[in-house]
Structures are given as C-alpha cells and as structure tokens.
Amino acid sequence: MATFVMQTLGCEVAAINTVHFSNHTGYRQFKGRRTPAPEIKELYDGLRQSYLTDFDVLLSGYAPSAEVVEAIGTIARDLRYRSTVHPGGFFWVFDPVMGDQGRLYVSEDIVPAYKALVREADLILPNQFEAELLSGVSINSLSGVANAVRTLHKTQGTKHVVVTSVGFGDEGQKNGDAGTLTVVGSSRKQDGSARLFKIEVPKLNCYFSGTGDMFAALMVARLREAAAQANLLDRASWMPNDVVEAVDLPLAKATEKVLSSMQMILEKTWRARDEEMQKFGLGPGASVGGVEGEGETVGEDKRRFLAETKAAEVRVVRNTKDLIEPEARYKAEALEV
Amino acid sequence: MATFVMQTLGCEVAAINTVHFSNHTGYRQFKGRRTPAPEIKELYDGLRQSYLTDFDVLLSGYAPSAEVVEAIGTIARDLRYRSTVHPGGFFWVFDPVMGDQGRLYVSEDIVPAYKALVREADLILPNQFEAELLSGVSINSLSGVANAVRTLHKTQGTKHVVVTSVGFGDEGQKNGDAGTLTVVGSSRKQDGSARLFKIEVPKLNCYFSGTGDMFAALMVARLREAAAQANLLDRASWMPNDVVEAVDLPLAKATEKVLSSMQMILEKTWRARDEEMQKFGLGPGASVGGVEGEGETVGEDKRRFLAETKAAEVRVVRNTKDLIEPEARYKAEALEV
Secondary structure (H helix, E strand, C coil): CHHHHHHHCCCCCCCCCCEEECCCHHHCCCCEEECCHHHHHHHHHHHHHCCCCCCCEEEECCCCCHHHHHHHHHHHHHHHHHCCCCCCCCEEEECCCCEECCEECCCCCHHHHHHHHHHHCCEECCCHHHHHHHHCCCCCCHHHHHHHHHHHHHHHCCCEEEEEEECCCCCCCCCCCCCEEEEEEEECCCCCCCCEEEEEEECCCCCCECHHHHHHHHHHHHHHHHHHHCCCCCCHHHCCCCCCCHHHCHHHHHHHHHHHHHHHHHHHHHHHHHHHHHHHHCCCCCCCCCCCCCCCCCCHHHHHHHHHHHHCECCCCCCHHHHHCCCCCCCCEECCC | CHHHHHHHCCCCCCCCCCEEECCCHHHCCCCEEECCHHHHHHHHHHHHHCCCCCCCEEEECCCCCHHHHHHHHHHHHHHHHHCCCCCCCCEEEECCCCEECCEECCCCCHHHHHHHHHHHCCEECCCHHHHHHHHCCCCCCHHHHHHHHHHHHHHHCCCEEEEEEECCCCCCHHHCCCCEEEEEEEECCCCCCCCEEEEEEECCCCCCECHHHHHHHHHHHHHHHHHHHCCCCCCHHHCCCCCCCHHHCHHHHHHHHHHHHHHHHHHHHHHHHHHHHHHHHCCCCCCCCCCCCCCCCCCHHHHHHHHHHHHCECCCCCCHHHHHCCCCCCCCEECCC
16 A cells, blocks of 8 residues: 555655565454564665665554564664765654554554654654554543644654544534544644644545555655655755744645545545445355355355455555545644644 | 556556565675465465455466465466356466576576466466477577467467567667567467467667566556457457457557557666766766765675666656556567568
8 A cells, every 4th residue: 555655656665564464454364474573674784785775755654563663763763874964865754553443453562662763753643542652641632632742742852743533432423424533733843842733524434444554655755745845855854944834834735635635535435335335235245356155154244344344445546646636625724722 | 566567557456475575686686585385375365265366367477486386376276266157257467487588597496387387377478588498499580489489379278478578689780779679479279370470669778677577567457458348358368269360469459558668668767777877977876876985895896786777677656657558659560480
C-alpha cells in the first residue's frame, strides 16, 4: 500500500519489508515471516555500501518487534547524520503503529521503544489511541487531543503531529448517519507551543484495511509538495516561521489533500465492497475468490468473514486518479480549545 | 519493477518476493536474503487458507534456487487445477530468468528445473540465450531463432513464446548507430507449427537494468487486454483459431504495445542517465547519491561504476503515462525463414 501510493505520486521508493506475510493480520490467520532486526540493518548496510542512501524522506510504519524499532532508529539517525550539511535534506515521517480503539496489537515492549524515538522524528502520525500512549494524556474530547499534541510538542519536542482519527463514542450516530471523524494536526512554534488545526470528514460505517498506510504515504508526498511551495525544503524539519497560522501550515494544506484522496477512494471501496458481498450472498462461495468442492469444512460464518475482510481492502490500484488529483473537498479550521 | 508496472496498468497484485536484497545484483555487491522454497510454499498456503488465490494470471520471474523453481511449479499447478472448470481462467506467464549474452547467472541446477516446467506455462519469455538453453537449438541468425521457437512448440508444447531480445554480432553498427534489436514471437497452431512474427526496435547503446521485468509485467497486462478484445479469455491458454495469421495474433498486438512503452521509457532513462553522469563528472561523487568525507576509501573507478549502475535503472515511476498510453510505434511483421 505505502510503496504503491508513494510511487504513484512520483516518489522513487526503496522498500525494506518489515514482514513478508501472505495477507494482512485482519484476516485473523496468516502465514509468513517477520523480518528479524539484523536483516533490516544488513539491508541498510547494503544500500550504504553502494551509495544508495540519498533519501529525502524516511517513512517508517509497522515494526514487528522492539528490536526492529531500534533498527529503524539506527537507520534514521544515519540518514539524519548524512544530511547534516543540508538542513531539510532528510525528513522522517514516523507512523507509530501500536494499536487502535484502546487495543494494543503489538507486543508491549514496542511502546517504550517507540516513545524513545518519537523525539527524533519530524512528523508523527498516531491515531487517537497511539497519541494517548505516546503522550500519556488520555483523550475523551477534542481538548484532550489538543492537550496530547501540546504535550508531545513540549515534552518530546515533536515538530509536526497529525492525530489521524479522532472520534468519541457515538455522537452524531443518533440521526442514522455514521457521524464524523476528526483529524487534528499541529506544527510546533519555536517556544514549543502548538498551532492546532482540525479537519472533519464524514465517517464511513465500515472498517477498511490499508487506511493507515495510505494516509502516511499520501502525507509523505503532499507534505513535501506543500513544503516545496512554501520554500521550506532547505530548513530543518521543513518548519515554517512562527508567524504562519495553523490553517496556513504546509501540514494543514497537505492534510486537506490527503483526506480528500482518502475519502474519495474509501467511498469507492465501500461501494465495491457492497457489490462484492451481494455476489457472496447469491450462493455458497460464489465468485468471491475461493473454490468449492475440495472438501473444505470451513463454516459459512468464517467464509463470510474472510470474504468481507478481503472486500474491505482499500482499492487504490484502479483509483490512482483520486490519489493524484483529488477534489478539494476539505478545509482545515483552527482548533482553539 | 514488475509489481509497480502491473499495478499501474490496473492489476491487483499479490507479490511473493523470491529475494529481499538491498539492490539488484548488477551492482556486483548486495546484501540480503534469498527466500527459501518452504517459505514460498507457506505463503501460498496462507493465501489459500483465506481464499485469496483467485488469480487470473501468474507471472513468475527470477528464482534463487532450483527448489524455488519447483515451488513455483507447485503453485502454478494448484492455480491451474482450481481453474479447470473455467478454461482460460488461469494463465501462466513464465520468464525463465537464467542468464544473458551466453553467460549463466543462476546456479546450474536451475536449468533442468526450468526445462521441466516449460511445458506447463502458457507463455514463456526467454531472451536469446535462454531460448537456446530451453530448446537446445543454437541461435546465430533469425532462422535460428525461428527454429528454436518451432522446437519449443513441437517438443515442449509451449503455447506462446516471445524471444525478448535477439541480436547477432555487430551488424548495423558499422554506420555508427547501435543497430537494431529484434523481438520474435509465435503462438502455436493445433498441429504444433509456429506462427512467427518479428518486431524490430532501435537498439540503445546502454545496458539498462529492470528491462526484463518491465517487459514481462507489461506483457501480462497487454496480452490479457488483447485476448479480451479477441474474446479469448474463456479459451484455454487464450489461444486464437488456426486461421489467425501471425501478425494478427493477440500476442503480436500485445508485443507491439509492450515495445512501444519500453522504448519510450528507455529513451527517457537514457537521457536522465547521461545528465546524472555529467553531474558525477563535476567533482568527486558530487550529488550522485553518496556522501563524502566519511573516510571511505573506495576507488574512483568503483564509485563511478556504482553511480552508472544506479543511473541505468529503468525509470518507470515518473513515466507512467508511457506505460499506460504508449504511442503506436511498432508493427509486427510476419517472419518467414
């Protein structure tokens, strides 16, 4: 997901795979292998020995162990060091994948490993739960999110933060729709204070897989684009002057575009998913990607769950136009709480 | 390369990586890991258990060991079996990566492993040297290529063949240009005879890396497109009737498009490579993707070799338009020798 999205937006990507799985873990069953930390370091050494480490941006995502988190930190430090003579020549987008909706889906020792690295990243992309874990601030309202971001700016020194999905209980769901999802971002001022903006998008009543990686990958391309437009690429962390208001931040501009692309693609995924599942209803296993008659004794419930999981995978490959040229759907608003 | 090109042309790809290397082996140094055969089988089992094996096409490329070749055969057989009730519902494009220019770059036991599988594939994409290895016919002229293809049709039963690059010595190079490269293809008739076509393209005086995978990936998308236009997708091996002439074969139409895309992108890669190498000449290692002053004692020659190798990597990411909508540059001609 991340590699394809970045490539589609024109980035030359060298991907180090942190896992080699048959499918994503949302299927509740998978086979394959987690890449051990020494292999990740070795691959980076391989790039280094052939002068292939002239990266402008590092995007780090899911890591299967605390050792891999540390290996990513080592790589990021080396890339940062190599760009010391060119401030802004290296930018680290850090997606601290740990869990969602109050549930941790990585091993517990990954949490402190991430916490130790957060201060070295340029931009972090936690969801609501991950923002709580990293900041230590519990989030039950928009002002909770704001406080978590302020804490990350102040105590961790994090330059840019986007909390990628914020929602509280079932407000808005009473009138039948799925409510809204709020995305909150901020770029730190020199005194460590926040410049908070928010963008609200309609919530789609479906769990899609691939959204986190899609968000991060779009953000890499869009933030660099916005920073280039603001002539910030030669500044450390592409940081705009303190006079720039929250809604005018390159981070806010980038987030607007990212969310427009995402929403357009999620709507299409949703429709395609419904069509797929209607076919499924027509008969046992009809055309939803399996074959009958091999004596498999998988129950209909499990069969349906697997088909639903597949149908909810975000469809980017045939919707690249929405990645490249999204409608201008959303506008950041200042968040003052 | 292959994954991105297929995705750009609208294919949903599930990639099983046969290696996880820091860089391609043309650099003469690399780090990383070959995927062991049991892991490849395990990943396929993982796809199977979640009903994720509804593939229309299998593209197999570089395999790091004879065991991996056998694992690919096992997977192809399973996919074929699962589509027995839908002829044409599964199509195997087999790129028998073994070597080039008379030099084998895989271990010797891979050759018989490939030979054993060739008859099961729908389309094979050997280069000149690989066509010699698979057919046992030595190739010194166009009629040699024709004989190799006829042999593959007759003795191995191969349905479709494209010999991806054919060239003999330095004919044509006398007048200063790099000469031409000939691509020869054929779809077998029912009696086992060939329908041979050829397409000539200008040869670019540079060794690019990624061309083989680009060719194979483009072919997957273009052959399926051409077969769909000829209403052949429900026929075994998408095989046209015997009355269809060589130049009207879906394989010929597909090859025309594939070569147009390739040539457009190779020309751009060539120009970009020259610009890159001119920068290199300006100073020791200036902006060609390394960092000086770290006490590295790599000789200037090696440094230049590595930079040239990088610069000659085919540039697809920013040239997707040429993949999607190539000019109509080439026309297949009947090959009668």
